[in-house]
Amino acid sequence: MKNTIKQILRENTTGKNILGVEITRPTQELVIMRGIPGAGKSTMAKSLVREGVIHSTDTVIESMGDYKAFFKNMIEAKDFSPLSKAHNQNFKNAVESIKAGVSPVIIDNTHIKANEAKKIVVKALEMGLNEANIMIADIGTSGLDAKVLSERNTHGVPLDKIESMIKSYTSAGNLTVKKILESKDMYQTPSVSYSAVVLDAASHNKLLNSNLNIPDGWTIYAHHMTITLGPLKDKSDIGKKVDLRAFKVGISDMAMAVMVDGYASKSAIPHVTVAVNPDGGKPAMSKEITKWQDIKPFVLTGVVTEVKYK
Numbered sequence: 001m002k003n004t005i006k007q008i009l010r011e012n013t014t015g016k017n018i019l020g021v022e023i024t025r026p027t028q029e030l031v032i033m034r035g036i037p038g039a040g041k042s043t044m045a046k047s048l049v050r051e052g053v054i055h056s057t058d059t060v061i062e063s064m065g066d067y068k069a070f071f072k073n074m075i076e077a078k079d080f081s082p083l084s085k086a087h088n089q090n091f092k093n094a095v096e097s098i099k100a101g102v103s104p105v106i107i108d109n110t111h112i113k114a115n116e117a118k119k120i121v122v123k124a125l126e127m128g129l130n131e132a133n134i135m136i137a138d139i140g141t142s143g144l145d146a147k148v149l150s151e152r153n154t155h156g157v158p159l160d161k162i163e164s165m166i167k168s169y170t171s172a173g174n175l176t177v178k179k180i181l182e183s184k185d186m187y188q189t190p191s192v193s194y195s196a197v198v199l200d201a202a203s204h205n206k207l208l209n210s211n212l213n214i215p216d217g218w219t220i221y222a223h224h225m226t227i228t229l230g231p232l233k234d235k236s237d238i239g240k241k242v243d244l245r246a247f248k249v250g251i252s253d254m255a256m257a258v259m260v261d262g263y264a265s266k267s268a269i270p271h272v273t274v275a276v277n278p279d280g281g282k283p284a285m286s287k288e289i290t291k292w293q294d295i296k297p298f299v300l301t302g303v304v305t306e307v308k309y310k
Helices: 001-010 039-049 058-062 069-076 081-099 114-126 148-152 159-172 177-181 203-207 282-290
Strands: 028-034 053-055 103-107 134-140 192-199 226-228 239-250 255-261 271-276 292-306
Touching: 028 039, 039 053, 039 134, 058 069, 058 081, 069 081, 081 103, 081 114, 103 114, 114 134, 114 177, 148 159, 177 203, 177 226, 177 292, 192 203, 203 271, 203 292, 226 292, 239 271, 255 292, 271 282
Parallel strands: 028 103, 028 134, 053 103
Antiparallel strands: 192 226, 192 292, 226 271, 239 255, 239 292, 255 271
16 A cells, blocks of 8 residues: 555645545544643543544443453453454544544544554545645643653553653654555554464364363363464474474363473463363463473374464
């Protein structure tokens, strides 16, 4: 998309917007809020809304329940797809408001980097808005330091995160519609969820028939040993058949796993999740097992694989 946009910017003609789309919504406004949490961004958004509407990913998350628990659960599970889904829902809500002719439509997210606003800006232009009516309301830090901002923000964003955001904000510099359009796309679901040694069918069955005393009714996995989240940096081993040695078994109230070695893993304790408690158990909870006991070692065979999202 980046190269296409650059070409359109060069070839743009009068009567069309910056994407070369006919301007059919000449007075409708889109406002992109930008600022560090705690700086007063949402307060400013309320002062700008007039007869319009404010859309915020935070509002989407809050509608799901406990805001802090939402992020806590993502971090513990190392699965950030719920955040992408919340951003996508906020985007859809904003598009519906644009379709309905609401003005201004205000996107009250932090928008620290240029590409964080790209999806909605591109969509608005494709729907016929004039880029002159897409405004960046940037309050930055409002002159406040990181410590004050960490104390002021309503969602408990910690000091170290605030400091990191300020660095990114400073590095990104001022935003313009053109700069946003030329930035790299984001909020696209990665094609690879995780990379792993995926057990073959014989090893799957072998693991389940190894007298591990799997609790009755638990959900069976016995599928893989995680190497890393996302794709492999070195793809030379993809498709390689490897042996893993299972030598300990561990169980908690929520998960059961065997500890393994034989292939490098970024997990603190390389393991294969055997089963989880159907009452709230998740495979990620295997890493929380603290009680392990020795078993007679046996070999499991699998293939190095990049596992894609379904």
